[in-house]
Amino acid sequence: MSKKSISNIAKQFGIKVTGHKQIRKGIFRIIASDGQAYSLKRMPKPLARLRWIDRMLLRVRNKGLRLVWRNPQRPVGSRLYAASPKGELYVLIPWFAGRMPSPRSLRDMRACGFALGRLHTAGREGLKGHFAYSQIGVWPQTLQARHRYLQKKIAKANGNGFGSMAINRFVQRHDPEILRYANEAKALLRSSDISRTAIIHASTVC
Structure with a gap:
């Protein structure tokens, strides 16, 4: 995207871009x-879903959870989205200088x-009642589908392989541990009440 296009989108939020x-x-x-x-971010979501995401994130933040999202009380956060000439939706949120978590770090x-x-x-x-985009009640099926996906990839590594010996060796070495975690996740979900399923689901998809 050209600098002019970025500047035009940011201008809709009342921002003059210098870099x-x-x-x-x-x-x-x-x-x-x-x-x-x-952070100027393209949101490949229908407008209705973007508005739902916005309502939920604002509600969660009002409960004291720290989130990097727009602040509607500030001029720069008063607008939810801007549209590019192609009709793509963009959101503008404060930049957070964090880091990506390492999948090798248990912490x-x-x-x-x-x-x-x-x-x-x-x-x-x-999240009570029926509404669009809800995935309430589908977590057992989701975990089962992901378990089958893992089994398929492990079988591939043990068979024809992925074309990379390093990846094959990694999967072959850790496949018992990977499947054990998958089984534990399903068992925890089955034995947990609804008040705990959010935490279990979160720990398995991170």
């Missing part, structure tokens, strides 16, 4: 004229699970 950097496809770090950094993975669990628990009251 930008593409982080990945559809995500840009932009610097405003006042020196503040923001990082546990922190991800607890963070997602807190998010699901805080938003639980807003």
Whole structure:
């Protein structure tokens, strides 16, 4: 995307761009004229779903959970989205200089699970009844489908392989542990009441 296109989208939020950097496809770090950094992110979601996401995140944040999302009380956060000439939806949120969790770090993975669990628990009251995009009640089937997916990939590594000996050796070495975690996740979900399923689900998808 050209600098002019980025500037035009950011202008809809009341931001004058003085610098930008593409982080990945559809995500840009932009610097405003006042020196503040923001993330301009393309949201490949229908508008109705984006509005639902916004309502839920604002509700969760009002419960005290720290989230990097728009603040509707501030001028730069008063607008939910902007549209590109192609009709793509973009959101503007404060830039958070964090880091990606390492899948090799048990500490990082546990922190991800607890963070997602807190998010699901805080938003639980807003997830009552039937509504679009709900996945309530589908977690057992989801875990079962992912278990079958893991089994398929492990069989491939033990058979024809992926074309990379390093990946094959990794999967072959750790396949008992991977399947054990998958079985434990399903067992925990079966034995847990509804108040705990959010935390269990969060810890398995992080």
